Amino acid sequence: MKVDYIIVGLGLAGLAFIEELITAKKTFVVFEDDSQTSSLVAGGVYNPVILKRYTPVWNAKEQLKVALPFYQRIEKKLSIKVDEKFIIKKVFKSIEDQNNWFSAIDKPKLSGFLNPVLDSQTYPGVIADFDFGNVNEAGRIDTKKLVQTYREYLKEKELIHFESFQYDCIDFHKDHISYNHIIANRIVFCEGFGIVKNPFFNYLPLNEAKGELLTIHAPALDINFLLKSTLFILPIGNHHYKVGATFNWTDKTSNPSKEGKQELVDKLKKVISVPYRIVSQSAGIRPTVAGRRPLVGRHPEHPQLSVLNGLGTRGVMIAPTVAKNLFNHLEKEEILDVEIDINRFH
Ligand SMILES: Cc1cc2nc3c(=O)[nH]c(=O)nc-3n(C[C@H](O)[C@H](O)[C@H](O)COP(=O)(O)OP(=O)(O)OC[C@H]3O[C@@H](n4cnc5c(N)ncnc54)[C@H](O)[C@@H]3O)c2cc1C
Incomplete structure (x- = not known):
C-alpha cells in the first residue's frame, strides 16, 4: 500500500x-x-475572550474566520449538526469585576465580542449577586x-x-x-x-492538564446560554447540562476521579440553587504547552x-x-x- x-x-x-x-x-x-x-x-466551547482577565484569545478573530466555515463544511459533508451558537453570560463577582468589563470593551481586539449592555434579569435557579455580561460570537462544537x-x-x-x-x-x-x-x-x-x-x-x-466534567439533569433549570462563573454550565438539551471543568496538573490518567467530582459539586453549590442529578462524569488530558x-x-x-x-x-x-x-x-x-x-x- x-x-x-x-x-x-x-x-x-x-x-x-x-x-x-x-x-x-x-x-x-x-x-x-x-x-x-x-x-x-471536551466541552467543545469556542469563546474568543479569556473571561478571567478580559483579554482576547490569541488570534481569536483570525481563528474563528477559519474554524466556523470549517465546521460548517464538515456538517454538510457528514450530514450532521455539531455547531450550536449561543451567548455566554459571565456572572460578575463584584462591582470591580463589572467595571473591568467596561474597560475591556474599548480594547480593539475585543470589539464586537463584549456586549456593552449588561443583563440584569434573574434566571430561576441561577445564583448571581450582580448583573451578567454577554459575550457574542461564541458557541459549541459537539466534538464527541x-x-x-x-x-x-x-x-x-x-x-x-x-x-x-x-x-x-x-x-x-x-x-x-x-x-x-x-x-x-x-x-x-x-x-x-x-x-x-x-x-x-x-x-x-507538553504538559498534562487533566480536566473533568459532569453531565447533570436539573429539571428546574432552564437556560439556553452558557453560564460562566467559577465553572461553566452548558445546556445540551432537555434540562441536561455539562458542568466543568477541573484542572489537575499531576494526575496523568484519563479516568474520572472522586476528587474531580467533589470539586465540581462544591463549586456548583455556589452557582445554582436547584436540585440536580449527576448523569455521568468524564475526563481527559488537555495537551497544553507553557x-x-x-x-x-x-x-x-x-x-x-x-x-x-x-x-x-x-x-x-x-x-x-x-x-x-x-x-x-x-x-x-x-x-x-x-x-x-x-x-x-x-
Ligand atoms: C475536560 C475537558 C474540557 C475541554 N473543553 C474544551 C472546550 O470547551 N473547548 C475547546 O476548544 N477545547 C476544550 N478542551 C481541549 C480539547 O479537548 C483539546 O484541545 C483537543 O481535543 C486536543 O485535540 P488533539 O487531537 O490534539 O488530541 P486528542 O484529542 O488527545 O487526540 C489524540 C488522539 O491520538 C490517539 N493516539 C495517541 N497516541 C496514539 C498511537 N500511538 N497510536 C494511535 N493513536 C494514538 C489518541 O487515542 C487520541 O484519539 C477540553 C479538554 C478537556 C479534557
Whole structure:
C-alpha cells in the first residue's frame, strides 16, 4: 500500500489535518488506538475572550474566520449538526469585576465580542449577586459527535486502523518511509498527550492538564446560554447540562476521579440553587504547552516526520488554522509562524 501520508491520532488535530489532505486530493491512512480522550470529552466551547482577565484569545478573530466555515463544511459533508451558537453570560463577582468589563470593551481586539449592555434579569435557579455580561460570537462544537462520526466515515472508506502506531516499525529510506506494509512520503503525529510515548517528539515540552466534567439533569433549570462563573454550565438539551471543568496538573490518567467530582459539586453549590442529578462524569488530558502556543512542524533530523499538537484548552478554535499552517508548510514550503514552530525549542 502506497500513500502520501500516515496520520497518527484522530482527535481534533488529526481530523483538521485530514480535511486539508482530502481537499488537496492527497492519499492517507490513519492510526487511532483510543488511548486519549480529550477530543471526545471536551466541552467543545469556542469563546474568543479569556473571561478571567478580559483579554482576547490569541488570534481569536483570525481563528474563528477559519474554524466556523470549517465546521460548517464538515456538517454538510457528514450530514450532521455539531455547531450550536449561543451567548455566554459571565456572572460578575463584584462591582470591580463589572467595571473591568467596561474597560475591556474599548480594547480593539475585543470589539464586537463584549456586549456593552449588561443583563440584569434573574434566571430561576441561577445564583448571581450582580448583573451578567454577554459575550457574542461564541458557541459549541459537539466534538464527541464530530470525532465519532468522522471515524465512522473513515472506517467506511477503509482509511483508518484502530490500533496503536508502533514507533519502532518505521523504516527510513532516501525518498520515503515504510511502516510494515505501508509506504508513505510523510507521517504526521496528532497524538495529543499520547506524544509522551513518541520517541521522536517527546522532547517537546507538553504538559498534562487533566480536566473533568459532569453531565447533570436539573429539571428546574432552564437556560439556553452558557453560564460562566467559577465553572461553566452548558445546556445540551432537555434540562441536561455539562458542568466543568477541573484542572489537575499531576494526575496523568484519563479516568474520572472522586476528587474531580467533589470539586465540581462544591463549586456548583455556589452557582445554582436547584436540585440536580449527576448523569455521568468524564475526563481527559488537555495537551497544553507553557506559553500557550501549539507545537507544529517537522522533526529536526527526520523531515519526513511532523507533529501537530499542543492545542491546549482551545482545540476547537485552533485546530483548523494550525492544520492549514502545517499543510502549507509541508506542501507549499510556507514558513511557519515562529510562535507555533517547534524550532523554537532548539
Ligand atoms: C475536560 C475537558 C474540557 C475541554 N473543553 C474544551 C472546550 O470547551 N473547548 C475547546 O476548544 N477545547 C476544550 N478542551 C481541549 C480539547 O479537548 C483539546 O484541545 C483537543 O481535543 C486536543 O485535540 P488533539 O487531537 O490534539 O488530541 P486528542 O484529542 O488527545 O487526540 C489524540 C488522539 O491520538 C490517539 N493516539 C495517541 N497516541 C496514539 C498511537 N500511538 N497510536 C494511535 N493513536 C494514538 C489518541 O487515542 C487520541 O484519539 C477540553 C479538554 C478537556 C479534557
